[in-house]
Amino acid sequence: MTTRLEPADADECARSLAGASAERRSMRIAGALSKAYLGELRATDVELRTVRIAGVVDHVPADLTITVAGGTPFAEMAAALARAGQFLPLDPPHADRATIGGVIAANSNGFWRSRYGGVRDLLIGTRLALADGTLARAGGRVVKNVAGYDLDKLVVGSLGTLGVIVEATFKVLPIPAASAGLSATFARAGEAFAAADALVRGASRQEAIVIERRSGAAWRLHVGARGDRPTVARAKSDAARAVADLRGSAEPADDVASRLVALRELPAAAIDGALVRAALPLAAQTAFAESAADLDAFTTLVADAASGIVRVHLRGDDDAVATGAVALLMAARAVGGSGRVERRAESLRERIGAWDPAEPRGHFLMKRLKDAFDPAGVLEPGRSAVG
Amino acid sequence: MDVLGRGKVVATREDMLTYEYDGSADTASPDAVVLPETTADVAAVARFCHEHGVPIVPRGAGTGLSGGAIPVEGGVVMSFARMARILEIDVPNLRAVVQPGVVNLHLSTAVAPHGLYFVPDPSSQKACTLGGNVAENSGGPHTLAYGVTTNHVTGLEIVLSDGTIARLGGKAVEDEGYDLVGTFVGSEGTLGMVTEITVKLTPLAEDRRTVLAAFTTMDQASETVSAIIASGVVPAAIEMMDNLSTQAVEESVHAGYPLDAGGILLVEVEGVRDGLEDARERIEAICRANGASSLRLAATALEREKLWAGRKGAFAAMGRLAPDYYVQDGVIPRTRLPEILRRVNEAAASRGLRIANVFHAGDGNLHPLIVFDLRKEPDALRRAQEAGLEILAACVEAGGSITGEHGVGMEKNCFMPLQFRPDDLAAMRRVKDAFDPAGLANPGKVFPTPSRCREFSLGAVR
Ligand SMILES: Cc1cc2nc3c(=O)[nH]c(=O)nc-3n(C[C@H](O)[C@H](O)[C@H](O)COP(=O)(O)OP(=O)(O)OC[C@H]3O[C@@H](n4cnc5c(N)ncnc54)[C@H](O)[C@@H]3O)c2cc1C
Numbered sequence: 001m002t003t004r005l006e007p008a009d010a011d012e013c014a015r016s017l018a019g020a021s022a023e024r025r026s027m028r029i030a031g032a033l034s035k036a037y038l039g040e041l042r043a044t045d046v047e048l049r050t051v052r053i054a055g056v057v058d059h060v061p062a063d064l065t066i067t068v069a070g071g072t073p074f075a076e077m078a079a080a081l082a083r084a085g086q087f088l089p090l091d092p093p094h095a096d097r098a099t100i101g102g103v104i105a106a107n108s109n110g111f112w113r114s115r116y117g118g119v120r121d122l123l124i125g126t127r128l129a130l131a132d133g134t135l136a137r138a139g140g141r142v143v144k145n146v147a148g149y150d151l152d153k154l155v156v157g158s159l160g161t162l163g164v165i166v167e168a169t170f171k172v173l174p175i176p177a178a179s180a181g182l183s184a185t186f187a188r189a190g191e192a193f194a195a196a197d198a199l200v201r202g203a204s205r206q207e208a209i210v211i212e213r214r215s216g217a218a219w220r221l222h223v224g225a226r227g228d229r230p231t232v233a234r235a236k237s238d239a240a241r242a243v244a245d246l247r248g249s250a251e252p253a254d255d256v257a258s259r260l261v262a263l264r265e266l267p268a269a270a271i272d273g274a275l276v277r278a279a280l281p282l283a284a285q286t287a288f289a290e291s292a293a294d295l296d297a298f299t300t301l302v303a304d305a306a307s308g309i310v311r312v313h314l315r316g317d318d319d320a321v322a323t324g325a326v327a328l329l330m331a332a333r334a335v336g337g338s339g340r341v342e343r344r345a346e347s348l349r350e351r352i353g354a355w356d357p358a359e360p361r362g363h364f365l366m367k368r369l370k371d372a373f374d375p376a377g378v379l380e381p382g383r384s385a386v387g
Numbered sequence: 388m389d390v391l392g393r394g395k396v397v398a399t400r401e402d403m404l405t406y407e408y409d410g411s412a413d414t415a416s417p418d419a420v421v422l423p424e425t426t427a428d429v430a431a432v433a434r435f436c437h438e439h440g441v442p443i444v445p446r447g448a449g450t451g452l453s454g455g456a457i458p459v460e461g462g463v464v465m466s467f468a469r470m471a472r473i474l475e476i477d478v479p480n481l482r483a484v485v486q487p488g489v490v491n492l493h494l495s496t497a498v499a500p501h502g503l504y505f506v507p508d509p510s511s512q513k514a515c516t517l518g519g520n521v522a523e524n525s526g527g528p529h530t531l532a533y534g535v536t537t538n539h540v541t542g543l544e545i546v547l548s549d550g551t552i553a554r555l556g557g558k559a560v561e562d563e564g565y566d567l568v569g570t571f572v573g574s575e576g577t578l579g580m581v582t583e584i585t586v587k588l589t590p591l592a593e594d595r596r597t598v599l600a601a602f603t604t605m606d607q608a609s610e611t612v613s614a615i616i617a618s619g620v621v622p623a624a625i626e627m628m629d630n631l632s633t634q635a636v637e638e639s640v641h642a643g644y645p646l647d648a649g650g651i652l653l654v655e656v657e658g659v660r661d662g663l664e665d666a667r668e669r670i671e672a673i674c675r676a677n678g679a680s681s682l683r684l685a686a687t688a689l690e691r692e693k694l695w696a697g698r699k700g701a702f703a704a705m706g707r708l709a710p711d712y713y714v715q716d717g718v719i720p721r722t723r724l725p726e727i728l729r730r731v732n733e734a735a736a737s738r739g740l741r742i743a744n745v746f747h748a749g750d751g752n753l754h755p756l757i758v759f760d761l762r763k764e765p766d767a768l769r770r771a772q773e774a775g776l777e778i779l780a781a782c783v784e785a786g787g788s789i790t791g792e793h794g795v796g797m798e799k800n801c802f803m804p805l806q807f808r809p810d811d812l813a814a815m816r817r818v819k820d821a822f823d824p825a826g827l828a829n830p831g832k833v834f835p836t837p838s839r840c841r842e843f844s845l846g847a848v849r
Contacts (some may be wrong), residue, residue, distance in 0.1 A: 063720040113560070120569055121538050128814070137807065137815035142718040143724050144750040145788040146524045146573050147806055148833065149815045150537065152570025157561070174619035188780075200481070201502070203593035203659045228619075231662035232466055240657075282556040283479035307560050332654040338563040360564035365821060367567060372817035385564040 002028075005048045008167040009067075010127065010135055013053060017164065018133025020046055020143055021376045027382055029160030031071055035106050035267075037343045039159055039354045039383040040096075050101050050259060056080045058141070064172050065124065065141055070101030070165040074377055086172045089116035091208075093267045100163040103113030107157030110264045111208035111224075113246055114200070114306035116173070120156045131374040138256035141169050154369070159384040162373040176226040178205075180236040181256025184248040185218040186208065189293065191246040192219035193286040196305035198242040200282065201225065204235035207304040213289065215299050221248065222256055222263070263302045267342055273315035274344040274352065280308040280337035295324040311342070324349045329356045338386070347361055355385040358363045390435045395422045395469075396401060406446065406464045411798050412713060412768060413454035414590035417444070417464040424469045426544060426582040433580070434550030435465055442830045443548060445576040447488065447519030450511040452714060453796025455522065455575050459831040459839075465580065467518050469580035472499055474583070480775075481588045482541065482558045487518025487581045494586070503588040509792070510699040517576040518581050522563045524573030526696060526792035528624040529655075533589065535792065537572040542585030545571060548828040556812070558585055570818065575794050577821035595623070595657035595696055596667040597685040600674040601648035605629055605744070611677040611723035612748045615654065616721055618673060620666050625749030626653040626698050631708065632745040632756070642697030643690075643766040645681060652748065653698055653730075666741075701745040702756065708741065709758040713771040717782030718791040721751040727785055731755045733775040738770040752791035755783070780805055795833045799841035 003025075009011040020027050025045035031038065031052065050071030058067040061084040068077050074095050081087050088259070091110030102108070109118045125139035128151070138151030142218045157164055185355040189211075196209045208224040221243065225235035259320055267275060280288055285308055292301055297314035302309075312328055314321045325341050332339035333356060337361065341354050360366065366386040370377075396467065397403055397420035406413045417750045418441070449456050458464050471488035478501050485494060488638040489675045491512040495504040508527035508583030509515055515525070519541070527536040533539075542556035556568040567580050608627055615625060628636070628651050633644045644651060647814055652674070656666040671682050685691035697704075705712045719727045728744065735742035735757055746754040755778055759767035781803045790799060803812060819826075819834070831839070 060720065060722060062613055064616060065720070079523045107561070107566075117534060117538060118560070120566060121534060130814065134810040134813065136811045138811065138814065140786070140788050140806070142720055142751055142787045144526060144530075144718050144747070144752050144789075144791040146534065146792055147788050147790050147799075147816050148803065148812070149578075150569055150573050151814060151818070152522070153537070153566045153572075154818070156566055156569070158565060162565075173621070174617070176619070201590050203590070205658065228662050228665060229613075230665055231659055234659045234661040279476075279559040279561045279563075281482070282481040304421045309560070337559040338557075338561075340563060356563065361557070361562055362553050362567045363564065364555060365555075365567055366565045366820035369570075369818065373814075373820045 002044060003046045005046055006052050007048065008052050010053060010129060013050070013164055013166055014133045014135050015128040016048055017129055017131050020378045021131045024376050024378060026378050029164055032100035033093035033103060033385055034097040035108070038106055042066050048164070050099060050164065057167060059084065061086060065143065065169055066098050067141060067167060067169040068116065069167055070099065071291050072100050074098045074100055074103055085175055087175050088122065088170050088172050089263055090119065090122055090221060093265050100168050104156055104165050104168060105158055105160050111210050111260060111304045113166045113304065115205055115207045120153055122170050123152050123156060123168060124171055126152050126165055127167035127169055128156060129164040129166050131163065131376065131379055139169065142172050160380040161370060161384045161386060162379065171240045176228065178229045178232040179224070179226040179257065181222065181224045181230045182236060182239045182243070182253045183220060183222045183251040183259065184243040185220050185244065186248045187218065189219050189290045190286050191248060192221050193289065193305060195246040195248060198245065199239060200265050200306050202238050202242070204231065204238040206235055206239065206306070211303040211305045212263055213293055213301040213323065216365055222259055224256055224260055240328045266300065266302050266313060268345050269328055272345050273313060273321050274325045274348055275342045276312045276314065276325050276339060277342040278310045278328065278332035278337055278339040280310060280332060280335060282308045284335035284337060286311055288335070291331060292328060295327065296320040297324045318347055318351060321348060325352050333358060360385050390431050391421055391423065391428055392769045395423065395424060395428065398605050406466070406572060409449040409451045409454060409456045410455040411452050411456045411796065413797055414706045415459045417458040418461050420464045420466060422466050422469050422777050423803040426546065429465065429546045429580055429582050430550040432463065432465060433546055433548055436827060437509040437549040437825060442827050444829050445518070445522065445580045447516030448514045449517045451519060451523065451796065452793040453790070453798040455794050455796040458796060459797045467516060470582065477558065483588055484583060484585050485517055486583060487516060489517050491515050491517060491520060496595050498588050502591050504585055504591055506530065506539050507536045510702065518585055521572050521581050521584055522574065522576050523792065526747065526752070528747060529689055531625060531747065532621050532623045533706055537569060539587045540568060541583060541587060543568050543571055543581055544583035545580060546582055547579040548823045549826055550686060556585065573794060575832050576647050577819060577833050579828050590594055592657035594660045595655055596663050597653065597668060597691045599683040599694055600652045600654065600679045601645040601681045602650045602678060603680055605650040606725045607678040608652050609728060611652060611674055612724060613722050614673045614677060616749065618669060620656065620669055622654050622670070622749060624653065624655040627746055627748035628701065631741065632701055635707045635743065636697045636701050638707050638794055640693065640697040640700050642693045642704050644697060648680065652790065653694055660790070668786070692773060703738040705743060705756055705758055708743065709760045711759050712759050713757045713768065714773060715753065715755050715775045715778050715792045716793040717787060719751045719753065719782050719785045719787040723785045724751065725746065727781055730781045731778050732734055734774040736773050740767065740771055740774055742805070751787065771780070771828040776802065797809050798831050800833055801835050803835055
């Protein structure tokens with residue numbers, strides 16, 4: 001039987017962790033459970049949910065920073081910011097349900113990363129409840145700060161294995177005045193990625209440069225831009241030129257923003273088969289995408305081409321899906337990148353692991369950090385790539 | 388020391404003298420100085436030191452302003468001067484792979500023909516090394532819009548204090564498992580040595596506008612900073628100088644700064660040509676609304692360079708005011724600028740000290756420079772440090788930080804409890820112990836040490 005805990009505040013959360021450590025009871029750490037599919041999920045004695053540790057703690061619009069409690073829904077924070085004409089320039093999947101703590105712990109980025117930075121770049125402070133029941137602050141509420149170690153970076157992507165994020169501070173921005181977008185199709189992957197690459201190197205700073213491929217369909221490029229009117233107009237014409245130079249055909253662009261939202265939600269939609277996610281050096285994307293599209297089980301590819309994050313959804317019979325997933329992990333590793341099986345159907349859980357069987361670089365240091373922060377090994381045992 | 392062979396060890400006491408100093412006021416003598424040429428050299432020295440319980444203090448160019456490269460507990464100073472090669476310029480992947488001794492500006496110069504640059508541009512960029520930048524997580528005038536060093540590093544090779552070599556990250560934006568690259572950047576040599584760095588390269592902007600705005604008072608200049616930030620224009624840089632700084636800089640650089648202004652702002656916007664005139668007009672309008680007495684747009688590239696040479700040469704120009712200076716690096720929320728600047732000036736004035744302010748206003752990162760002549764006033768340094776502490780306490784009280792880019796080092800390690808409670812420091816300690824269980828990597832830095840911090844009582848400022 002799993003005990004469910006919903007601590008009311010940071011102190012109660014810390015006490016729960018201390019109790020679990022003392023009694024060596026294993027714990028799942030969760031917010032809204034929107035990403036409950038991530039990693040290796042072992043049954044735990046306790047499920048601790050942060051949903052009551054919620055609310056905006058501090059928002060000084062003129063400082064362009066916001067501090068929120070860890071269990072605050074992302075959407076609630078976004079609404080608070082929007083009332084002040086601001087936004088957190090992050091577009092994570094599951095934005096409708098996810099909590100801030102979950103977004104940080106899962107390093108949940110969308111397509112805006114190359115334009116504004118990812119979770120690790122926007123997060124400037126955290127308060128953590130640690131396994132021994134202490135509460136520790138790292139970073140702060142100012143946009144520049146090098147006092148002490150950057151523990152904020154350490155918790156981004158830690159999947160609850162190092163502690164519970166009970167508070168977080170971000171840099172935010174004023175909502176831009178104008179936006180525009182463009183979609184185009186290309187006959188070949190090489191052309192679509194070359195157009196994306198031209199934009200990555202171009203003078204305009206696009207907000208999203210995304211490549212989509214569905215089984216049997218053409219390669220599509222979606223570009224979004226936001227900013228003041230003149231720069232957005234220029235961004236759009238730069239994108240149109242890149243498309244034309246690579247013999248793409250532009251499509252009507254009225255709903256690029258909503259298309260991008262749908263593509264961003266691929267992890268939410270990919271409930272069957274396996275969703276492989278690779279982080280690649282930019283120039284390695286084309287070959288990776290081409291070989292992905294050739295797999296028997298291939299259905300959908302979505303690439304944040306400006307950051308080198310490529311997702312491939314494989315479906316069909318379990319053999320083909322498993323073989324394809326393993327091939328993609330190897331391909332990612334072969335070019336110096338990394339890959340994971342971000343989501344997989346229940347029937348595949350035993351056949352393919354969530355993580356590349358090759359240890360991540362610096363694994364022995366990760367192990368030592370895990371032991372230092374959670375000596376009893378109670379926080380999300382086995383869930384992350386660290387083990 | 389046989390570990391490396393003769394040519395890689397600094398032999399004489401005399402030659403070792405330069406390794407007693409950096410850009411800060413602290414000094415200490417090393418027991419030995421080594422000049423490794425390869426990662427294997429670094430690992431060999433580390434293994435030797437580990438076996439004999441000797442501290443290792445990594446050193447780049449020694450421009451650090453917090454005593455990070457000073458061997459406060461003795462031991463071996465390891466200079467990276469001979470590991471200064473750019474190993475790879477990878478244009479397709481927008482990355483460069485460099486050795487730690489490469490000088491910051493050399494990298495940007497080397498990649499400029501490809502239309503690329505390395506964003507972090509410390510004012511010391513003609514001298515400081517990328518290893519030092521990684522260790523300090525350095526910033527610069529142009530890190531306001533695009534981020535500091537940690538936002539531009541994706542891979543590292545490190546050598547731990549026991550000689551273990553580890554590769555972290557790579558050329559992709561992220562790697563699996565914990566973000567060890569992000570954890571290591573800014574660790575000031577206390578987690579180990581960096582022997583190779585993979586950095587992001589960024590396309591150069593198409594064009595830029597640089598505006599020099601003069602104000603009668605620093606308050607007006609501060610209000611202008613807040614107003615620009617809030618307006619939605621995101622300038623590439625917003626730098627501020629007070630009258631004393633302006634005088635010193637103008638005398639040495641002749642950049643054309645107005646000598647009668649109480650405060651000046653150097654604001655730069657960059658990007659595509661199309662939006663620049665609009666952005667410039669908005670910024671100028673905000674400056675005028677906040678009482679700017681004059682506005683000057685850099686008309687040519689040469690003029691722009693002069694304006695920046697003035698700003699970047701500001702610390703050096705302080706020599707015109709007095710032979711010695713002591714600089715602090717506190718950060719505050721940008722809306723608190725006017726109020727905290729007043730307290731900064733009071734902290735100096737009440738101790739009979741002259742102070743100049745020249746800083747990264749857009750980030751709220753203060754650089755109060757206290758100038759004095761130690762030959763004439765032997766106790767000025769002590770008074771300056773007292774004023775520094777009062778200033779940092781005010782920054783923390785305002786919700787800020789004791790250091791925005793210069794690092795804690797041995798200069799502010801006793802001040803860490805101003806900003807962090809014991810539990811916060813204990814959490815950082817776990818990271819230290821995971822990387823450097825023997826405590827030999829740059830000891831006496833970052834964390835308060837009982838021996839040196841005893842006399843220092845925080846009660847006095849709290
Ligand atoms: C005039 C002047 C202007 C400055 N302007 C700025 C500015 O605008 N922004 C800013 O951020 N800083 C500035 N600084 C501070 C300084 O230049 C930076 O901190 C710089 O990054 C230090 O580089 P360095 O090579 O001189 O390092 P050093 O001073 O030699 O060392 C600094 C720290 O890095 C560690 N270190 C060096 N190399 C390695 C390595 N390979 N592995 C591990 N640790 C290492 C050292 O142990 C030490 O703790 C300025 C300094 C001066 C003198």
